[in-house]
Amino acid sequence: MAADSLSITVLGSGTSVGIPTIGCHCAVCHSGDPHDNRLRPSILVNYNGRGILVDTTPDFRQQALRFKIERIDAILFTHAHADHIMGLDDVRPFNFYQGGVIPIYGSAQTLENIERSFRYIFDRNETESSRPRLTPQAFDNEPFDVFGLPFTPIRLSHGKGTVHGFRFGSAAYLTDHSDIPPESMEQLKDLDVLFLDALRHRPHPTHSTVERSIQSVSELKPKDAYFTHICHDLSHAETEKTLPPHVHLAYDGLELQVALPHA
Numbered sequence: 001m002a003a004d005s006l007s008i009t010v011l012g013s014g015t016s017v018g019i020p021t022i023g024c025h026c027a028v029c030h031s032g033d034p035h036d037n038r039l040r041p042s043i044l045v046n047y048n049g050r051g052i053l054v055d056t057t058p059d060f061r062q063q064a065l066r067f068k069i070e071r072i073d074a075i076l077f078t079h080a081h082a083d084h085i086m087g088l089d090d091v092r093p094f095n096f097y098q099g100g101v102i103p104i105y106g107s108a109q110t111l112e113n114i115e116r117s118f119r120y121i122f123d124r125n126e127t128e129s130s131r132p133r134l135t136p137q138a139f140d141n142e143p144f145d146v147f148g149l150p151f152t153p154i155r156l157s158h159g160k161g162t163v164h165g166f167r168f169g170s171a172a173y174l175t176d177h178s179d180i181p182p183e184s185m186e187q188l189k190d191l192d193v194l195f196l197d198a199l200r201h202r203p204h205p206t207h208s209t210v211e212r213s214i215q216s217v218s219e220l221k222p223k224d225a226y227f228t229h230i231c232h233d234l235s236h237a238e239t240e241k242t243l244p245p246h247v248h249l250a251y252d253g254l255e256l257q258v259a260l261p262h263a
């Protein structure tokens with residue numbers, strides 16, 4: 001039997017409005033470097049042939065076509081902001097091809113917000129139209145199993161709100177956050193790969209900055225760190241030159257192999 005495999009594909013590394021940003025004439029939005037072209041933030045975790053999607057961005061359809069996604073077996077939600085959920089309707093083709101329902105995982109609060117934003121999906125009345133077939137599964141603070149791979153929810157502050165990152169295998173994905181509480185820092189030791197929000201250099205009430213996330217990396221000491229949820233203040237090439245050697249800006253299409261738990 002083939003060895004277990006775990007990999008991550010970055011489907012989007014941009015902030016909520018995407019890069020290029022509509023109507024913007026700045027150098028990054030007009031850059032010819034494909035690394036500066038950033039769809040909304042999401043990753044696909046590939047585990048033993050299963051596709052586990054983190055967030056369904058408004059760009060999900062384009063991401064699925066661009067990266068030739070063949071399966072979505074489960075969806076994990078970090079929180080219910082529009083840039084993380086608005087592509088949910090576009091998972092319907094995966095319902096058609098795969099048959100059955102797709103489990104969606106989120107905190108009780110996140111699932112409640114998704115159900116309110118997409119009332120037609122969760123309406124129990126008969127309909128003539130197709131709609132995604134999903135089974136909501138709420139997580140609390142405990143690890144939960146997705147096709148044999150344990151995911152640990154990591155609680156994060158996103159301004160005044162609470163969102164979740166996830167630790168799985170030797171990787172963790174922490175998008176939108178302004179602060180990592182001390183008990184969550186404890187859950188992020190001994191990582192090979194750590195994704196972190198790093199919007200820009202200037203402070204923001206709900207997002208981490210490059211400087212703040214470099215500080216988090218220096219405390220957590222992952223082997224490699226990748227910044228995401230990046231806005232148009234940051235040119236990929238220029239910013240990379242200024243980062244420590246094991247810290248990088250993520251970019252759409254980045255693929256990483258990850259060691260399995262206990263491997």
Ligand SMILES: [Zn+2]
Pocket residue numbers: 015016041081083084176229
């Ligand atoms: Zn966001």
Ligand SMILES: [Zn+2]
Pocket residue numbers: 020021024025026027028029232
């Ligand atoms: Zn711009």
Ligand SMILES: [Zn+2]
Pocket residue numbers: 079081158176
């Ligand atoms: Zn957010």
